[in-house]
Amino acid sequence: MSVVEKSQPNFASDQEVRWCPGCGDFAILSQMKKIMPTLGVKPENVAFVSGIGCSSRFPYYLETYGMHGIHGRAPAIATGLKRMRPDLQVWVVTGDGDALSIGCTHLLHALRRNVDIKILLFNNRIYGLTKGQFSPTTPPGLVTSSTPGGTAHEPLHPLSIALASNATFVARSVDTNARHLGDVLRRAAAHRGAAFVEIYQNCHIFNDGAFDHAKDAAVREDHTVELVHGQPLVFGKERNKGIRLVGTDLEVVELDNGRSAGDLLVHDEASQTSAIAQMLAGMEHPRMPEVLGVLRDIDLPTHNDLMPDDTVSVAARADKINQLLETGETWTVGG
Amino acid sequence: MTFVVVESCIKCKHTDCVAVCPVDCFYEGENMLVIHPDECIDCGVCEPECPVDAIRADTEPGLEKWLELNAELAGVWPVITEQKDPPSDAHLWKDTENKFELLSRNPGDG
């Protein structure tokens, strides 16, 4: 097999993978196993932390350190781990229910603190492990096990939430788009600070085809725009369509209709304000094509950078602690 | 790990596997399909679909030859992304053994 060179460490664990055959999770795991050996980090210096849900079984399948957490809490667990072990590369694997419903608070705060962790949100727009209830990203109208008349409410948009939390790296990819996913995961790994990646992931048992517009080779180029830093937003099978900023809105324009690429919005992932990125995140199928790639990548101090780091050596600590005890009024009683 | 297509596929080529593969990693020859080992994600969804039991995990012993063949032919054959009808005589070849010499290296239609 050509996947892993002999000299590179193998990141596959010996655990039997227990997702449903055909699950998009396999595709993501497969990409992760491919990119990990190329990152120049040893397996023992990597930790995967997850919550609860199908996606959260991920850590068991990689030969690194790992914590399968409790529902929604992976970002909090990872925050404590990274705070005390800045030397580790820490990944969080979570799902739409885990990250945006029961654990939404932790996601927001890990991002706002810019904890140097990589958060992968596998979005399948459904609760899989509990058998098909609607999730916070389920589109309205979808019939699920708990909504026989169709889901009522508008969904949350993971990218918008990440941007609103001032995440310093925000990206989206697709489980089965191996090349694209591999590139995005490598970019996330290289980012210093909190990286947030939404991955469209097909649950073919409870919500099959949720992302066909972005996955199906026949149509995906017409329904998605791959973002490239510094390049105009061009898309379409014929590369003949683009995205233009008009007033305070975005619109699709036909390039062969008298428009040139010069009229189009040029992607700037390093923009300090997330306003345009929010507009890109708000592009939704079928009204608009959906964006794939890195929406935002900026450099800000990480959580660890911002916290005090003046600890003296263990040997020198005894005197410091004794001094603390002696602070304030003390008195001696003679023998 | 990957899944591989083995001898039973030759001259049967049912393509039920193609309908379920989430990553489109099947490649078509004139009378057989193969799996691209670098594209397969090991999800296993295709394995039970095959009417002639031609798909195996590469962890089974003795498949080295087939793994090499899958890798080689996937590089030259076209990808197949939609199911099609099997050859009209597929049922006649179902239980035939030692079909290796019948393998055509010609590409399929994709």
Next chain:
Amino acid sequence: MNECQQVEPVVRGSAQNAHSVVVRFAGDSGDGMQVAGSQVAVTSALMGNDIATFPDFPAEIRAPKGTPAGVSGFQVHFASSDVLTPGDQVDVLVAMNPAALKVNLDAVKPHGTIIVDVDAFDRKGLRLAKYENNPIEDGSLGEYQVVEAPITSQTRAAVAEAGVGHKIATRCRNFFAMGIVYWLYGRDLDATIRFIDTRFSEEVAQADKLALTSGWNFGETTEAFERSYVVPPAKPKPGTYRNVTGNEALAFGLVTAAYLSGKELFYSAYPITPASDILHKLSRFSECGVRTFQAEDEIAAICSAIGASFGGALGVTGSSGPGIALKTEALGYAVMLELPLVVINVQRGGPSTGLPTKVEQADLFQAVMGRNGEAPMPVLAASGPSDCFETVIEAWRIATKLMTPVMVLSDAFTANGAEPWNYPDIRTLEPISIDHPKAMTHGEPFMPYERDEWLARPWALPGTEGLTHRIGGIEKQNGSGAISYDPQNHETMVNLRAQKVKNARDLMTSLEMEGERSGELLIVSWGGMRGTCREAVKRARGEGKSVSHIHLRHLNPFPKDLGDLLRDFKQVIVAELNSGQLLQLLRAEYLVDASGLNKVRGQPFRIDDIAAQIDTSLEEKN
């Protein structure tokens, strides 16, 4: 540092010796009563008295001024012998307004002294306190010695020369009131003057000092007091002392535990009364290897601490009952992971929000049993402010030895109360040794749930080659740590986790006892009620009564010799500030016919409560 022998008690001509004095300052929550009380405590300790304090404040930061809801109190007990409690009843009540008088009058001893700020007993003050008649004038205080001090007006007059504004001048009233008390009990002013100088701006400091001396002069010149008193020094064990509250001692204990084990401390918490002071204190200790984290909620607080422990740190989270309730799922997770973790619960009145600033010991069931599934963990309770230091170090010792979360219980009374502490040189304390498994470079399989002689699993640190492994909340195969749904394995693991916690008994010292190890009556107490029960039993024994006392630090598992001890007494009374939680646990565990002495009023036991129970129990027997 001061040599207490050098501080001479200030003696007036008519001064008389007093053995033990309890003073309570009471006023609005913005009146500086906590400062006044704690300064009397520090001064008394520096003069060689033993002391205990009891702050009692409302849950509201600034309740409506002048009303009973807003009354804040600080009680200090100083004496020339061992002080075990802040005192049942007060000798002197300083009431800064009518509401403070109304709320605290019941606490004053018959014939005790009440110092009132008469300026505050105007129509408005009386109306706010809902007094129909002025209690100073209507004869209702006839049995007390009432000292009418114009504290507000005299303070304003006294601080005029400092040139501070009206508002600041009024804020100096607490120092005037302190001055009176300092004169009455011959307290030395130096420590308080040092405190004022370091704490306030020059201008305010001058005003405070003027108020303090004016109060003193008021005591000396007015004829309201029959005499002043001298409280000679106690004779404590030789050593160096400081005052410490329970929350301070927890912070000191944690930073010391980290040092003793060569670890960094990760303390994670969400703000909650009465535990927040631990976070405040530790956030100033970063030099000593402390990383604090104010988390977004209680769940994140414990989860981040678990993450820190996985990384090899001393992971600690602290809260109070409602916060512990939120952490419950994660506590079970920590039990399953078998990682060391210290969880502190500074108990308050419950259920729900309950009485946020008041004491209760009603979270014992929660600590011992409050998790889904079979999820035992060791539970320790501190017996008083300074004992918090040793308790939390022991908790970390047990947590690392057995690879388990450990719960430490304190309470609002212990957390905020202060007492003198003969603090150690931490270099003399026994180190906590931890063996992390070493790298394995030959590809042999690592067994993350292999057990040692204590049944503890190895604490393998990320970054160690060859030890990569995954842990999680799903049941694990004993030994390999692989996910396992095997029925027999689950039962084995449940039993192993339970037995491991029981093994904590072999790490405990034997029970400390007051009185004989068998006899007529045994009083059992736990947590912050040690001093009260010990004092009551000592007094009863002094009167020739057959009563003994044991105090439990270990609530799960119980000490080895406890069962035999309980069975060797004809009567066992379990005294606790709840409806009988330890009582039920002891009855269930040992089948002993124990009874309870219970109080759930948000207030600690008084020595008299215990003494009365001792008398009742001994009478019933006759």
